[in-house]
Amino acid sequence: MIRIAIDAMGGDHAPEEIIKGAQLSAKEGQELIFVGDEEQLIPLLKNYNFHRTQANIVHAEEVIGGDEPPVQAVRKKPGATLPTAVRLIKEGKADAVLSAGNTGAFMAAAVLYLKCIEGIHRPAISPALPTQDPDRMVVLLDVGANMDAEAVHLLQYGIMGSLYAEKRFHIKSPKIGLLNVGDEAGKGSKVVQDAFKLLLDSKVHFVGNVESREIFANKADVVICDGFVGNAVLKAGEGLVEAIFTMMKKEFTSGVREKAGAALLQPAFSNLKRRLDYSEYGGAPLLGINGVCIKSHGSSNAQAISNGIKVAANLVEEKLLKEIREQIQRQEDENND
Amino acid sequence: MIRIAIDAMGGDHAPEEIIKGAQLSAKEGQELIFVGDEEQLIPLLKNYNFHRTQANIVHAEEVIGGDEPPVQAVRKKPGATLPTAVRLIKEGKADAVLSAGNTGAFMAAAVLYLKCIEGIHRPAISPALPTQDPDRMVVLLDVGANMDAEAVHLLQYGIMGSLYAEKRFHIKSPKIGLLNVGDEAGKGSKVVQDAFKLLLDSKVHFVGNVESREIFANKADVVICDGFVGNAVLKAGEGLVEAIFTMMKKEFTSGVREKAGAALLQPAFSNLKRRLDYSEYGGAPLLGINGVCIKSHGSSNAQAISNGIKVAANLVEEKLLKEIREQIQRQEDENND
Numbered sequence: 001m002i003r004i005a006i007d008a009m010g011g012d013h014a015p016e017e018i019i020k021g022a023q024l025s026a027k028e029g030q031e032l033i034f035v036g037d038e039e040q041l042i043p044l045l046k047n048y049n050f051h052r053t054q055a056n057i058v059h060a061e062e063v064i065g066g067d068e069p070p071v072q073a074v075r076k077k078p079g080a081t082l083p084t085a086v087r088l089i090k091e092g093k094a095d096a097v098l099s100a101g102n103t104g105a106f107m108a109a110a111v112l113y114l115k116c117i118e119g120i121h122r123p124a125i126s127p128a129l130p131t132q133d134p135d136r137m138v139v140l141l142d143v144g145a146n147m148d149a150e151a152v153h154l155l156q157y158g159i160m161g162s163l164y165a166e167k168r169f170h171i172k173s174p175k176i177g178l179l180n181v182g183d184e185a186g187k188g189s190k191v192v193q194d195a196f197k198l199l200l201d202s203k204v205h206f207v208g209n210v211e212s213r214e215i216f217a218n219k220a221d222v223v224i225c226d227g228f229v230g231n232a233v234l235k236a237g238e239g240l241v242e243a244i245f246t247m248m249k250k251e252f253t254s255g256v257r258e259k260a261g262a263a264l265l266q267p268a269f270s271n272l273k274r275r276l277d278y279s280e281y282g283g284a285p286l287l288g289i290n291g292v293c294i295k296s297h298g299s300s301n302a303q304a305i306s307n308g309i310k311v312a313a314n315l316v317e318e319k320l321l322k323e324i325r326e327q328i329q330r331q332e333d334e335n336n337d
Numbered sequence: 338m339i340r341i342a343i344d345a346m347g348g349d350h351a352p353e354e355i356i357k358g359a360q361l362s363a364k365e366g367q368e369l370i371f372v373g374d375e376e377q378l379i380p381l382l383k384n385y386n387f388h389r390t391q392a393n394i395v396h397a398e399e400v401i402g403g404d405e406p407p408v409q410a411v412r413k414k415p416g417a418t419l420p421t422a423v424r425l426i427k428e429g430k431a432d433a434v435l436s437a438g439n440t441g442a443f444m445a446a447a448v449l450y451l452k453c454i455e456g457i458h459r460p461a462i463s464p465a466l467p468t469q470d471p472d473r474m475v476v477l478l479d480v481g482a483n484m485d486a487e488a489v490h491l492l493q494y495g496i497m498g499s500l501y502a503e504k505r506f507h508i509k510s511p512k513i514g515l516l517n518v519g520d521e522a523g524k525g526s527k528v529v530q531d532a533f534k535l536l537l538d539s540k541v542h543f544v545g546n547v548e549s550r551e552i553f554a555n556k557a558d559v560v561i562c563d564g565f566v567g568n569a570v571l572k573a574g575e576g577l578v579e580a581i582f583t584m585m586k587k588e589f590t591s592g593v594r595e596k597a598g599a600a601l602l603q604p605a606f607s608n609l610k611r612r613l614d615y616s617e618y619g620g621a622p623l624l625g626i627n628g629v630c631i632k633s634h635g636s637s638n639a640q641a642i643s644n645g646i647k648v649a650a651n652l653v654e655e656k657l658l659k660e661i662r663e664q665i666q667r668q669e670d671e672n673n674d
Contacts, residue, residue, distance in 0.1 A: 237577050247469060
């Protein structure tokens, strides 16, 4: 029985879309533990036909807002839904936790209560993004946990990202790329140059530098970078997609001909929009934390939450954490030889 | 008479699109100096109806390739078209130089022959990008000259970017934003936190942190960042636009209905594509260099080259360098008070 703790009050559309999404993914052999306000949750669970054996509620009233300073928020409100959900893993009551709430607070609570896996210097937020190939995604890490990554952190991102892509997408020996300003060795900042050497000497399937224009072109299955850079790339992508849809709307309503064409293409646009909507892609694990933690996008709808729960269950089943522990141990042993 | 030196052999479509583009922008009171292979250039200039008084040729046979390591290439081939064109400014024979060739080699030659403006620590590559507002662009700097920017470099980018946006887009007191992972002060890496304070104390119209999703949403007229980050953002944007057009092509040819719609929208798509084509936007000045240097995109067509030449002439007329010199001097004087 896999037990998944869910922050029922985190995200723009909580609690309703969270419960609705949980119902979409609910299945036998899985127990969902909703952390949130009983008064709101009981009628919602009834509405969405949850049975008592499938769903439990852990009551918590306080919620950490999306804009609250993460570390302070977790310290000041340890009883809020997000920290409480994270603690359920520590207390042995859950195998994984999912939240669409404050990313920084999720990371802070995870580090505080669950700690990093032994040997891991820094955890990494690790979303999967769409690519131009509809059947493939690319994992980008870190996108904002660690603003001043050192070379050894980037190496560890490579090891963790490789195992994650293997488990989640069933790719054997995923291709690992290092985000850089050029293809050739010797490019980029000092940290990135050092990381290049460490990756070359490691056991991961390192394919070298990847320019950010190639992220979406399937040159690598996993692209690793500093959290500041990853965050900038990720959000620039989101902003650009928004800007392009704004531009399209204007162009495609500029005349009678355009309007007719746009009407015919309506279903195709919906497909395109869905494919480009990062929030649908099942959430980002906080890799390196000693517990399966899935961060869903703040704007997640029910489908996105459902995808996130599936990813959480999958990573528990596939014993991702155990494998990360073993690989990191092996890497350390080699360094000590 | 403004004299513009043009690397006639740099870029994917040289020399023909370069000459064609130069013809598009050619006007009275402007002298163009083409640096390249006479044998190729003489018939081309004739084809495009250049008069002897408007165009000169400086013969150079060697060309620095797009993939050559920049610094070594400039050292090994000082007589190649790009370094030769840059030297024309030093020799007092040109007021500005334009190339669509190797960016790193352009920067290396500019630093070697023209030096930085007094007081400037590091130059910055400074393209203007489209935004969701068709009437506005955003200047992003640095996008790759300096991989390990310090806080004071970012401050200087702010000062130079402000003057550039003012001259080029005739904006009074342009809004300057600092690329960061969140809106609030105190976010980001150490360098960025320090730069935030310097910008706050400076004379530029600092609007605070800008998340990269807001780059294209007109929150600021100028966004400043480390060259590694800027390069990653810029190229991620290019890659994403390519990926989106690939996706659209697939979606919009998936059935009869879609094909009919796409046919009707053909002109609208062309507009959209042109608006999103970074290469059309007139090239990026190498701000901080003691000479007007315009880097056009490697894939520039004639229109892009023509735009670049106009920007070069405009910056000479507007005396951008003189103003940068004065502002930097003023900033230094204040720091010494």
